[in-house]
Structures are given as structure tokens and as C-alpha cells.
Amino acid sequence: MRFDLFKTCFFSFTILSFTVVNTFPQVNPVLKDVFKDYFMIGAALNQAQSSGKDMFSVNLVKKHFNTVTPENILKWESVHPEPEKYNFEPADTFVDFGKKNNLFIVGHTLIWHNQTPKRVFEDEQGNPVDRETLLNRMRSHIHTVIGRYKGRINGWDVVNEALDEDGTLRQSQWLEIIGDDYLIKAFEFAHEADPDAELYYNDYSLENEPKRNGAIKLIKKLLAEGVKIDGVGLQGHYKMDWPTTSQLDSTIKAFAALGIKIMITELDVDVLPYDWQNHGADITLNIELQEKLNPYKNGLPDSVQQSLAKRYASLFDVLTNNNETVSRVTFWGVSDKDSWLNNWPVRGRMNYPLLFDRNGEPKPAFEAVIKEADKQNY
Ligand code: GLA
16 A cells, blocks of 8 residues: 555656656756757866866756867877887877767867977977978878877867967968968868868957958958868857957958858857956967956956856857857856866966856856847746
């Protein structure tokens, strides 16, 4: 008798829970499902995450994201630390993780002026190599790295940050040694290595007009040369007051007019004060820690939490309105605890730039973003 009562209660409870979950799916919304008709939703993973060591973040990734980018392990200095030595193990693990979980995998990044060993540009005596030598090194690196993951890595940031703030080409060693066709060559080599992979140009501060115009000119030139370029990545390292929503909207529309995809590739919103001019993400910037630059070290006041939620809502309002051309929105990190913004451009601060807090709990910004996806239903 008692057992029957127990059974009845158990089944009623199960049916009730099932009904609640299915009638009110928004009780526990999942980012990738909520945005499935808009764009892919991604996160950059560090090595502890892609190797499965940090299960706390892995669970969030599996639940909420359908695309991943490796934070560091495919950068030249990590994957190709010495001339004859590639270090593929961490990247293999990352790609296996992505495949096993059915994720769209982004390769970041092939050609960049940072996190590239000096010796790439030098001969054994330390003198700059000539154009042919550097082109050969570039071709060999791109073919080896893309070739290894052919058909498995779906899209590549072929060139990262080739532009200066005024929209002219950055005086990198790639430019100085090869000349301004180095971007054409990089995209050609990438296309040869995996004709089916999507290929992107990725940069920060493209929302500022001079730099955006430079990128448009650059992409037009690549297209005119018959180069395969599928999209542009706006890194999306944003502040509370930059860029304005109209800057973001007009930037997306300007690139869309070129007929290429637009991706937000490294999204985060820095809530901490800054008194330097730089809006960008120049990783060499290093500012000394001062108390006034680290005001929320004991927690984020509710008023700032709410402002961050509003800021995210306004950014996602623009992104969802442009969903026909925005194909992916990737956050640079999973939760606040791992964000690079805890250490850049000032080391040792407490920052709050993402949708999940240090305990992996969704923040008010998460709810605000979800509401933007739902707005068409209201
Ligand atoms: C740039 C790069 C990224 C990463 C971030 C900071 O935006 O594209 O690879 O280094 O800086 O973490």
C-alpha cells in the first residue's frame, strides 16, 4: 500500500517536472537554442577547458555554445615553437573536443605580428630574411597547420590585426619583408590547404571609421584579386561607452555591403575604468595597477551589474537586427574567472566582462541577452 502511494507520488512528480520544463522552456534558457535562428554562439577556450581539466567550464560550453575558438594553442608560438618543430598535441585535443561535441570549430590564428617567434623573420645570424624565404615559411606553416585539420576545422582567422588605427597597413615584419601582397598570399595558401574551409580577416576597433575604411579597402582589394575571403571578424573587445550602437550597426552594414559574413569573434565588455586612449586590444599595452583602476575587487555593485546588462541588451539588439549578415557571436572566454581582462591592460584586476559569473552562474546580462532573442515573440 505504502509502496503504491510512493509510486503514485513519484510518477506524478516526474510528469509534473516534465510538463513544467516543456511548458516553460525559458526557465532555464540555453544560449545556442535561443539564438538558433539568428547566429551561432561561441566561446574561446583555454587549454584547461579544451583538455577537459576544467569540467566546470566544459559543462557550460557543452550546454550553451555551438562553436569554439582556441584562445592560444593555434598561435604560431604555441603550435610551431621552433623551425622544425610543431606542437600539435594541445590543438589535436581541442579539435577532438569540438568534434565530439558537434561544435563549429574556428582556427585562430595563422598570420599575426604578435605571439610569433622572432626567428620566423630572421636567418641563423639574426638578420632579416628575404621575401622568398619568408613566403616559403608562411606557406609551409599554413599548409602544415591547416592541412592537419583539413575538413575538421571549419573556419580560419587567416590574418589577425593587419591594420593600424588610421586604416593603413600596420608596419609588421610581414609587411616590411614580403610587401603589401602578404595578405593575398596568406589567403591563397590557406585556400590551397583546405578549399572547403571558411577564411576570415580578424581585427579590433573596426567600429572606428578610419580603421573600418581601411579594412573595407583591404577586403575589396582581396576580392578584386579573386582571393577567397568569406568573412570579417570584429573582435568585439568593447567598453561600456564604446562603440556606440550606431557605430556597431553602421560597421556591420558597411561590411555586409561587400557580400561577406560578419562575425563578432572575441566579445567581452570591460566594466572597469580606463584613462588611456586605447579602445582596442593591443596585447602589448601594460599599465601599472592602481587602486582606482580596480574598484570592484570585492564584487560588482548592483548598479554596475544592471548597466552591464543594459549594455549587453543594446549590443544584442543591433546584432539580432542584423542577423541576416551576422553569422556568429563568439565570447572571449566562458566565465568571468578566466577572462584575459582580469590581466589586461593592467595585471591583477577583478573584471566582469562576460555573461557567466565566477561561479558559472548566469548574470543579469545573460537574462538581458536572452530577452533580445525573444523580442520578436513579445
Ligand atoms: C587579441 C587576439 C586574441 C587574444 C586577445 C587577448 O584580440 O586576437 O588572440 O590574444 O587579443 O586575449
